[in-house]
Amino acid sequence: xxxxxxxxxxxxxxxxxxxxxDCVYETRDxxxxxxxxxxxxxxxxxxxxxxxxxxxQNEISGRYSWNFQKSTSSFNFTITASQVVDSAxxxxxxxxxxxxxxxxxxxxxxxxxx
Amino acid sequence: xxxxxxxPRHKVTEMGQEVTMRCQPILGHNTVFWYRQTMMQGLxxxxxxxxxxxLDDSGMPKDRFSAEMPDATLATLKIQPSEPRDSAxxxxxxxxxxxxxxxxxxxxxxxxxDGTRLSIL
Numbered sequence: 001x002x003x004x005x006x007x008x009x010x011x012x013x014x015x016x017x018x019x020x021x022d023c024v025y026e027t028r029d030x031x032x033x034x035x036x037x038x039x040x041x042x043x044x045x046x047x048x049x050x051x052x053x054x055x056x057q058n059e060i061s062g063r064y065s066w067n068f069q070k071s072t073s074s075f076n077f078t079i080t081a082s083q084v085v086d087s088a089x090x091x092x093x094x095x096x097x098x099x100x101x102x103x104x105x106x107x108x109x110x111x112x113x114x
Numbered sequence: 115x116x117x118x119x120x121x122p123r124h125k126v127t128e129m130g131q132e133v134t135m136r137c138q139p140i141l142g143h144n145t146v147f148w149y150r151q152t153m154m155q156g157l158x159x160x161x162x163x164x165x166x167x168x169l170d171d172s173g174m175p176k177d178r179f180s181a182e183m184p185d186a187t188l189a190t191l192k193i194q195p196s197e198p199r200d201s202a203x204x205x206x207x208x209x210x211x212x213x214x215x216x217x218x219x220x221x222x223x224x225x226x227x228d229g230t231r232l233s234i235l
Contacts, residue, residue, distance in 0.1 A: 031218045031219070033221045035223065035224075037226075043203065043228065043229055043231075044226065044227075044228045044229065045205060045207075045226040045229075046226075047223045047224070047225060047226075050221075050222075050223045091157065095221045096219075099162075099169070099170065099211075099219070100145050100147075100162070100164075100209065100211035100219055100221045100224075101147055101159045101162055101170070102147075102149075102157075102159070102207075102224060103159075104156060104157040104158075105156075106156045107156065107157075
């Protein structure tokens with residue numbers, strides 16, 4: 001079975017702090033994809049990153065970085081120097097097999113206070 | 115930028131009424147998904163289509179929900195009759211999924227519409 005666990009339900013930080021959102025996944029597929037999506041208060045789901053299971057290189061995009069470790073089945077997301085606009089619910093998701101559908105974690109609500 | 119378009123954005127109706135939600139996927143995407151988001155269950159897959167053919171609707175209550183894709187530019191999700199427990203945000207997403215000869219898939223990112231916020235009174 002496939003499963004995504006985001007153990008942190010809510011995180012609150014003060015602006016300019018760094019924050020890491022944890023994601024642990026379970027799958028029997030040898031080829032799979034991991035994603036992060038952002039859901040701001042307005043409600044839409046915004047794609048942030050996709051990583052395939054053969055690429056364990058970490059990725060940095062501006063203040064965002066992602067750490068993928070197959071050994072621990074984790075795909076963690078770090079925001080450096082957080083800003084109020086980063087306040088949102090962040091979802092980690094898994095896609096594997098031949099289906100293509102996303103299995104979502106429950107999400108982590110991040111509140112960044114000025 | 116190409117976007118997935120969903121209508122209506124909001125729908126309030128009384129239980130027992132038929133509800134139809136529509137989705138225009140991004141041109142060129144071969145897979146269309148319907149997800150539902152509730153506080154209790156989070157984001158869950160209802161159904162999806164590839165090249166307009168239904169592949170999986172096991173997430174839908176079969177007796178009242180139906181999903182169709184009459185053409186490549188339109189996907190619909192219908193609820194008849196609606197019940198208060200159907201109140202949720204319904205998202206449509208589209209993406210490209212390539213199936214290799216070894217049956218492994220290459221899954222491009224799914225792009226989501228803004229959702230339909232459905233309230234059944």
